[in-house]
Amino acid sequence: MTESFDFELPKVVSSISQRGCRRVLLQFPEGLKRHAPEVASELSEKVPGCQVIVSGEPCFGACDVPQTDADLVVNFGHLPIPSVETPMPVLFIQARSSADPVPAVENALSVLPERVGVVTTAQHLHTLPTIIDLLENNKRLVRVGQGDGRIFSSGQVLGCNTSVARSISGEVEKFLFVGTGMFHPLAVALATGKDVVVADPVTGEVGDVSELKDNVLRQRHALIETAKAARRFGVLLSTRVGQRREQVALGVAKALRSHGKGAVVVESDTVTPEKLETFGLDCWVSTACPRLAIDDQAIFAKPVITPVELEIALGIRPWKEYVIDEIFAF
Amino acid sequence: MTESFDFELPKVVSSISQRGCRRVLLQFPEGLKRHAPEVASELSEKVPGCQVIVSGEPCFGACDVPQTDADLVVNFGHLPIPSVETPMPVLFIQARSSADPVPAVENALSVLPERVGVVTTAQHLHTLPTIIDLLENNKRLVRVGQGDGRIFSSGQVLGCNTSVARSISGEVEKFLFVGTGMFHPLAVALATGKDVVVADPVTGEVGDVSELKDNVLRQRHALIETAKAARRFGVLLSTRVGQRREQVALGVAKALRSHGKGAVVVESDTVTPEKLETFGLDCWVSTACPRLAIDDQAIFAKPVITPVELEIALGIRPWKEYVIDEIFAF
Structure with a gap:
């Protein structure tokens, strides 16, 4: 279509x-x-x-x-x-x-349990009433979460913030994500531990993120192991108003130095591999968009990890307390 | 070294x-x-x-x-x-x-005429007295030009401004460029029509830009021909304070529209191929750094031409009045 x-x-x-x-x-x-x-x-x-x-x-x-x-x-x-x-x-x-979510959600019905949490993105939020009606007409108990102060609309999930999903995670068996791409549902799966069914209103196709989630977690584990041996770190600080976590960046730099590592805070707008490579450092900790470390790892020559992952690498946090990086309302 | x-x-x-x-x-x-x-x-x-x-x-x-x-x-x-x-x-x-210009300039002596104009870049400006002494001791008449208001120091050439060379072009037979890379001497050659001898103080090597200059001019000619057929133009406007030629960009857009072409003004910081490609346009006119169109042409999928080159493409200026794009003091 x-x-x-x-x-x-x-x-x-x-x-x-x-x-x-x-x-x-x-x-x-x-x-x-x-x-x-x-x-x-x-x-x-x-x-x-x-x-x-x-x-x-x-x-x-x-x-x-x-x-x-x-x-x-x-x-x-x-x-x-x-x-x-x-x-x-x-x-x-x-x-x-303009994409109609109905065919995709109908295709998803066979894999949806009784209690479903629905999340979507800005382009499709206006179809949420239609989606809820369709699910309720098919005997599902539908929950739509309220987000924190970073979220404009109930049911809306951002790449950096899954609070709408976390707020209802205890009440649902699975999530249904209506939209395109894997990052948002991956974030929901990593943040809640629940299965996420993906219904793409543009293609009508249905998928899930469980395999991707396992692969990502294995990759994060490997990157954290590599980061343990790194000596010279860059700490990425975004210049973008809604991504600038300055206190986090300064805290990361301080933690690195107190563990005998070199740390330089580098601020940047859009982060590209070229911008990082010229510095010749061993590892980067990104306090910019949480998508960066996860989505773009393949294009970077050196590990790019999140602040939480650095805590694991430094031995401050155990791996079993791994959580996905999010930007909360601040 | x-x-x-x-x-x-x-x-x-x-x-x-x-x-x-x-x-x-x-x-x-x-x-x-x-x-x-x-x-x-x-x-x-x-x-x-x-x-x-x-x-x-x-x-x-x-x-x-x-x-x-x-x-x-x-x-x-x-x-x-x-x-x-x-x-x-x-x-x-x-x-x-820290590079010593003496070996490179000594290597250049055999190809330097009697009357020489010397140009260099910020990193090597402090060696200008040494270079002049060496040349004068070898019976050369040395000229060092004054730049316009964009130039901090006499003898200094920028990628966007060759006024120090143009100011003395009539008094010298050739220019000597002391520094690394080809863009600055290429700009001097294109702006003055004179031969430029390149002496690299880091490698000690001597070169010239005449062949490169001919290749670049042929390429510019071909790009202008391609631009004649383009219908949908992007006009690049830099967000950088010293590269922002807003009146030029608006004038270019106006000229395009009066010739029946589509024109959208796009502002950007660092210009990369990805940033341009997403717009799906036929041709770009850059009012940003003059280096962009010349240095980076090979990496762009579509022609990137200068405002002067657009005038030629639109038939406003004849090819024989081709000049290199420069940013003058403003």
């Missing part, structure tokens, strides 16, 4: 006009960037007094508010993070997907 | 102490980043009340002043750009190279 997205241009135009903006900066996540030229062009025509500039930087979430001299940032594809104060006005347009 | 660099730590320490800085951000160009952990560690010990953080972003010049909440930025490897007002205090440490 073809998936389209609602960029809500009338809402954007009226917001630009009401604010009397002279310059706006548009942000798109990678998967939506191919629509940027058309969106920018249409907006330019409708608000001729306003310069429309598109950000060319990768944008992975509402955590990324650029420093800019525009009057307004329009962030397509995400919902606000309530606990993050943005340094400037940002209009969030969640870019609702 | 082994090249080392003078990071002038006593000067950095006294500057941090005098200003009472609580946080400093260190910037290093790619070639010096491997020294960052040691420099950061030594500074941390000498100014224990101050947090020392290293920037993980690429830094190609004094044009790149990060937005940061540090009290002071220390930029290693570059001299200030006088015409660029930095939004915050920056201490520039040029990182003088």
